[in-house]
Amino acid sequence: MVRTPLTPEERQRGECLGALLRQARGERSMAEIAAAAGVSAETLRKIETGRAPTPAFFTVAALATALKLSLDDLSTACTQESTWPEQALSA
Structure with a gap:
């Protein structure tokens, strides 16, 4: 299968x-959050750095739960053209 x-x-x-997740993680380790979400630290690293720009829904949901983030807030922040992490989570 060829990916578009x-x-x-x-x-x-x-x-x-990725930037929103990194900001929400704060001082907690990547391994800690990945384990809490049931994903590998490498998966979280790829998402945070933008190397995996379209992670699976269930991966995002698990990370949001581990970080106590709302999926609605993540969706809104990442679909508003002018919003970047500094403003998104403080709203």
Whole structure:
């Protein structure tokens, strides 16, 4: 199966998601959050750095739960063109 290349907007949303997760993680270790979410630390690293810009829904949901984030807030923050992590989680 050939995967369709991502659009610039999809890449930007992935970068925003990764930055939001990284910000929410704060001082907690990547391994701690990954374990709490039931994903590998490498998966979390790829999402946070934007190398996995379109993670599976259940991965995002598990990470949001581990970080006590609302999926609605993540979705809104990553679909608003002008919103970046600094403003998104403080709203």
